[in-house]
Amino acid sequence: MQGLRYLFVLLGIILATNYNAQVKGKVVEISKKSDTTIVPGVVVIWEGSAIGSTTDENGNFTLPIFSETNRLIISSVGYENKTITVMDTSKFLLLVLKSGIDLNEVEILYYTNGTEVSYLNPIKMEMLNERSLMKAACCNLSESFETNPSIDVNFADAISGAKQIQMLGLSGQYAQITKENMPYLRGLANNYGLSFIPGTWIQSIQLSKGAGSVVNGYESLTGQINTELQNPESSDKLNFNVYANENARNEYNLNLSHRFNPKLSFGLLSHMSYNPLVQDLNKDGFADIPTGKQYNFMNKYAFNNGKNFEAQVGAAYVKDERAGGQYAGTVKNYNDTVPLYKIGIDNEKWEVYSKTGFVFKKKPGTSMGLQLSYLDHNQTNFYGNNKYNGLEKTFYANYIFQGILGTTNNTYKIGASFMNDEVKESFNLYKFKRLEQVTGVFAEYAKNYKEKFNIVAGIRVDQHNYYGLFVIPRLHLRYAFKPTSVLRFSGGRALRTANIFTDNSYLMASSRQWYVETSDLAKPYGLNPETAWNYGLNYTQKFKINYRDAYVTLDLYRTDFVNQVVTDIDYNTQEVHIFNLKGPSYSNTFQFEFNMEPRKRLFVKMAYRFVDTKMSFKEGLMQKAMVSKHRAFINIGYETKNSHWLFDFTTQYNGAKRLPGTETNPDEYQRAAYSPDYFNLLGQITYVTKIKKADFNIYLGVENLLNYKQTNPIVSGDMPYSKYFDASMVWGSIYGRMLYMGLRFKIK
Template sequence: MKLIKFSFVVLLLCTVNNIMGANIPNEHDKKTGNITGEVIDEDGEHLPFASVSLVGTTLGATTDQTGHYLLKFIPSGEVTLEVQYLGYKPQTKVINVEALKSAQVNFQLEKDALGLDEIVVTGDRTQRNRQEATTIVSTISPEIFKITQSATFGEGLNFTPGLRLENDCQNCGFSQVRMNGMEGPYSQILINSRPIFSGLAGVYGLELIPSNMIDRVEVVRGGGSALYGSNAIAGTINVILKDPIGNTYEAGFSSSFIGIGLDDSGDVAQDYDAHFNTSLVSDDHKTGLAIYGFWRDREPFDANNDTFSEIAELKNTTVGSRLYHRFGNRSKVTADFFNIKENRRGGDKFDYVEHEAGIAESVKHDILTGALSYDQFFREKDLWSVYVSGQSVKRDSYYGAEQSLADYGNTEDFTYTIGTQYSAHFHGVGELTFGTEFVKSELEDTKLGYLDYENAVIKDGAIESIPHTDNTTVADQESTTFGAFAQYEMTFNKFKASAGVRYDHYSIKDNTDKSDEKSGDVFSPRLTLKYDPVDYIQLRVSYSQGYRAPQIFDEDLHIETSGAKKIIHKNDPDLEQETSQSFMASLDFNKEIGNAFVNFLVEGFYTKLDDAFANEFSAPDADGVVTYTRINAEGGAKVQGLNMELNVVPSSQLNFKAGFTIQKSEYEEEQELGEKKFFRTPDNYGYMTLNYTPTKALGVAISGNYTGSMLVPYNEEVLKESDSFFDLGLKINYDIKINGAKLRLFTGMKNIFNSYQEDFDTGIDRDPAYIYGPMQPRTVYFSIKIGNNL
């Protein structure tokens, strides 16, 4: 807590410095002028809410709904003006601002059909043109969420090379994303580039974050460990939240029907969600505020009519905001806040309290996340940032069967990050980025024990509270990581090279067992080379080392329950950190062929894991508890394969994108059930999207996901090979103009051919982890949106 207070003091001092002594222009400043203009596309259409900024400063504005902008109180002299708009190439102009005068600067933007010139930040922790970056950064844009009707962050991850979202439990819907064949904990999930998404939040987190709060998601496969630390062996997934862009609003409602037309299932399950977004920006563009909200109510779905759910019941309410304020020409403070409240439950007897069900896996989340950052420009374009962010997770849970009263629990987790970073630009020489970061996580997991209904407090004929007995602390642990990183990038004609290193010191303590403390010092180097033989081909190769520390908890806090047994997870006392060496090579082809823009990416990856984590199964104890113990596998493991992506844009009305992964993941020695291969990991999988807009008002989108066969354990005794699946979806939308806004109507179907698992285990003694394939069966949905920025 002292570090958090110190960080807030630093930010406060920066703020006071700007207020008391900053160069803040106003209407009485005789050394400033104004800039006005319009932003249009190649067809002469005005572009609303385009971003207009002065390079090397925090000054900026957005165009209004008519495509016009106004920048006030710009310091006189030569300035560089830059315009950005999603789907178009950025454009810059150098102009001279005269005191007490207005300059008119108009822009006509060229379409960027392949997204090559979009600005990304994740690959090197600094802003980069995607095509010029030494690291491949894949972007999941808002358009992907719209095309695929993805209500949450997790649903959109299937439409990026090398990523695959999977459901791992029939009861509670625990999900994870695999990147390049490696399971979820090998990927670092970031919020606005900060590693505050804790292991506890990550257990169900992919369904917790609504897509309407996301500006975009940036994915870096492999090689991220040198800059982002632990858990970035497979790569990083950076969730970037929406900024205030102008005076905009949007609201929508969607209704889905899960399991339409299935013969063997129970009733069709309904899934409702609603959202809103609005942003406000002051006339002088010094202050902006974005507010968003999301609500969801999903009924449980029973696929095989055995009264037990295959898709969990879910209720989610999310509210959040993002605020910025510019104190002067070259400084800016940004604050983020969001709160997620979620209830989910799987099993049976949903109208009863948990302990009266045959099986119930139930969790109630209350997640508070906040962040504060301060940015200051120095010299021409040097940028210094200092930040603090934190996340509090409170979770009430029940994992029990056969009317057990002793399986209620409570978990509290607090994770925070404090850091600073400086990026220095040297003309004709290169760019240096360096910084430090401190991350701490504190977690306490308590089993509440027996609920004493005889002494329940009754008020107005209803139970107000129920006392409990026999509280037991299951875990009281904390982890700290101090990291320091540096990276230098150089350009030589057609070559570009970046070399980086990160040092981490981590410590993991178990306060219930003072002798159980793990710590380590890790150096993670990274080297990337990029060569452009011609302007439409980029060749990249990279080498990196990474590590994964013994976690306090990740999926350990997901507990699978059946009527016959309960499965818990723990670490072996002798568990050592896992280390990796990764090699990647890619060819990125981007060219206009005839009238079509074509992008083809092929990316090879190879990762060697030493002391790789694996599981050992115990026999059930007297209470039916089976323990999965995480150990270091003998001989390590190897993950290798190819990611491919094709993007073809034959016209402004049609866009086709497809990706496919061929990979192999296996341990060097036989592990559980005498098998070398990673479980639940298909050797091939892929996706496709096709978006067609025959008119400005009408849009048709087709999306699909292919999942190859995989090995899935059943009851920890048998390995079964699954079928392959192809999940095809169709969406149609129509826009109606209403004054200065649009009304957008949607309808569509997911998993049209119902490519869905057919052999779910049944009954109270089922194996809830025996689940694979697409996340949901055939689903029909209807949606409506209204807003001035659709």
């Protein structure tokens, strides 16, 4: 019977454990006379697990984050056990005990500067928590990286309003973007999916560069960005946010959670946004930002029996519509004999998922589970005369078993995954469909030696119905010269199927003719998969300045493509050529980052990044277009002593970018070979107060403070149906200065 029980659990539940990050804290005791003393020997353990720690002689503790729960059990001799809820695992926890009474009087205090980097994790991971997301408007995931130097955010083209990110000098599709550690931004979602996760839904973002864990799949070429959404067990009972900006964009977000009983919780995340205003501030005849509306809902249920079983199920639906292009009021000397150039973008997506887990209490550190999800995404777009239709249906399953070998210094993960991805697409005369079926197994071993040396070695083997059998190895090493001086190395291979239309949808806003140069008709689009090796070094040094923590981090990464699907728009100004790589293609990235707190509650982050990205086009090895070689960044944050006022200001320097060649165009439709370098300044002021038991915030901010705009972003904007029309040559801001304001209201 016991075996049948375990088999049932194996088939129906998910493991959501995550040992990649650490939570740190300290336990102190306040006596009746208000004296403060440290408390050694206090046991701190994640509820329903064997993952725990004991405070040392200084009252400090460190334990791995256990993503199955956010509830800690605190126990100490002479006290009753107490369970507390940790709202943000990236923050340092100060647990305050009151002497003479039980642990019902535990108080949790937090300290954070918004972004945390673990010194114990062999994988360098940045944790962006809610404090970091409050630094800017962060209306959706694409805008959540404005104050982070590792990610570039740019407009994809001059008329759709879509934003894209770059990581390690390569486009966002080369990063594995997951939602609660399950695949998210892939396939049809590549072009607009970043706008489908509202900022108020996000609890935290984990960002890691280079090779990721084999547990999460084979597609991570440049890194992983994982988004954790609000958990109904720990989120606010009510969180309401309203936002409006200068373009009349208005958003309304309402998050609700309710705990029916100690075991069952409910959460509802909702979002509605509207863009009603047509504006043409750069006077190119096209609306700078498309009008449109989005309805977005997610329903989550969480169950925890308090012993060894935990489950989460949910469903989500999003409807996103946009309309833009030319309007009679934006075109000079409008004549209705010439049709206006219009665009229309329509996305409808729904998904269901489950996440559950089982812990073997009789076997410490041993657990297992299964991740399940299904999505249906329908996309219908038109850009002038170009028409695109796509339909994707994806089923995903991932089983993980985790255990220890002797002690928790030796852990392992083994498991299997399956993905069934059905895609149908049509673009003008092109019609493609594919059914990818991938079955994989993986194993990962982690060794910790006295917190001085760590190794995480993983391998996965996948059987792909188009590409056959392929092997993905990954390796992560960490060596601590001192607890404050850490060197890391990462290396590994990755593979992905190129989605030639959604990866390059910005080129649909042009008159270019598309040519897909197939090499093997038995494979998707007739092209080979993209494969690459990524290697990285990271050094982090922590020290004190004026008795306060500061750190310097150096990153050096190289992505080396074995095969790449190249999109060449330099060979002919009126054409798009897509073909398999013939020659070298690589990206080298160096980044320096310095963080300090020069005065109490004043945080300063400075960074510089150099990127060298080249690939082989038809005319030879060339610098990748639209990538700044040099980028610098300064972020300053300050909060007043009473925490009522929060100030944040960011300066971004964007170096020159190579632009695609236009020398064969008529003189009036030619562009320079390189864009100018420019600065982008953004800032926000937030007022924080309480109304009875509720938190109330008002914020006022500005983007692009200097009102810098790209001149003539659209080639042949006066004749959009000519063969020279191209709205994809965007390297800077289209709209200019953008003021915004909003309010947040929370009931915990």
